[in-house]
Amino acid sequence: MQQGGGSESEVTWEDQQNINKFGRLNNRFHELEDEIKAAKELNESLEDASNELILSDEDVIRFQIGEVFTHMASDEVEARLEKMKEEASKDLERLEEEKESVLAQMSELKKILYGKFKDSINLEED
Amino acid sequence: MAASSVSSSSVVTERRGIPAASFVEDVQTYLTQSGLDVNSSxxxxxxxxxxxxxxxxxxxAQQRDLQAKIPDIEKCLDIVATLQAKRGSDEALVAxxxxxxxxxxxxxxxDTDSVCLWLGANVMLEYSYKEANSLLRKNLENAKASLxxxxxxxxxxxxxVTITQVTIARVYNWDVHQRRIRQAQAAKKT
Known part of the structure; x- marks a missing residue:
């Protein structure tokens, strides 16, 4: 966000607040991208784990909780994995929704700010 | 989003030791009032x-620490819950x-009813599952609140930061603008 050029348009407190809000949203957007990436990875790992579980014919599985691997019956592991998968995909959904809403708010603010400052303001990333 | 809560931030002068940047309504007035020239401002x-x-x-850095701490506590809660679930089932937990x-x-x-929690500073205490659970939950809540x-x-x-950056850009632009006016005037005279 930089203002260039020598033309002086009046910057009001309201404009400043819009710029601040845009900055916050932009920050959140980047955080969300990271969080979404991590959530996707988690979803994939859990999916891989349950596929492996189906293929394996062991009755007792070593399941990591915290630092230790507990010996657990495979059906219990399956139940746990299902629950974790459910939570992880809900989490991912929630993050994607937030991202959409952040993007929508950002484009609203862009309209307002570009409308007022034309090319004296730059809201794009390099 | 707590966007509306900052609408009154023109009155807020600081937050936890961080001084607020004052918004400059008009660059000319700001410079006269602060008694600074463009460069020093x-x-x-x-x-x-x-x-x-x-x-x-x-x-x-603090945020990263807390963000790492929260899943750690969650893991602890998970293992305490696992121990608790095994209790009374006659089966030992093999790990x-x-x-x-x-x-x-x-x-x-x-079959046991206690776990030891590492409290830090070389101290470990034995807790019943119930107590361990509530202590860990409290820690989790605190960590989330601090975050x-x-x-x-x-x-x-x-x-x-944004206010300051915008102010810098405005002071700079104002200066460029003033120079242009002066140049135009000088050009007219000659």
Whole structure:
């Protein structure tokens, strides 16, 4: 966000607040991208784990909780994995929704700010 | 989003030791009132910006620590819950644990009602499952609450950074504008 050029348009407190809000949203957007990436990875790992579980014919599985691997019956592991998968995909959904809403708010603010400052303001990333 | 809560931030002068950046309504008035010329006001603002950036780094480090701590506590809760569920089932909990890096041994945890929690500072205390659970939950809540405050601090700080950056750009632009006016006037005279 930089203002260039020598033309002086009046910057009001309201404009400043819009710029601040845009900055916050932009920050959140980047955080969300990271969080979404991590959530996707988690979803994939859990999916891989349950596929492996189906293929394996062991009755007792070593399941990591915290630092230790507990010996657990495979059906219990399956139940746990299902629950974790459910939570992880809900989490991912929630993050994607937030991202959409952040993007929508950002484009609203862009309209307002570009409308007022034309090319004296730059809201794009390099 | 707590966007509306900052609408009154023109009145807020600081937040947890972070001074607020004052919004400049009019550059000319600002310079006259502060008694600064363009260059010294720019270097003052740059200095401020630099200080904000240092605080931001500090807060970001704290945020990372907390963000790592929360899943740690959650893991502890998970294992306590697992122990609790096994209790009274006559079955011992068998677990492979790391003795040293890359070396694992097997433990049988017989029917028991307590776990030891590492409290830090070389202190470990034995708790019943119930107590351990509630202690860990409390820690988790505290960590989450601190994270929330920290995120709000960071937002406040970033607003101040943005205000300062915009002010720098405006002072600079104003200066360029003034120079142009002077040049135009000088050109007219000749």
């Amino acid at each position: 720019l270097s003052f603002l740059q200095e401020r910006l630099h200080q904000y950036k240092i605080v931001e780094m500090k807060l970001l 492979d644990f790391e003795v040293s890096e890359g070396i694992y041994s097997r433990a049988r945890i017989e 929330e405050v920290l995120v709000a601090d960071l937002q406040f700080l970033r607003d101040q």
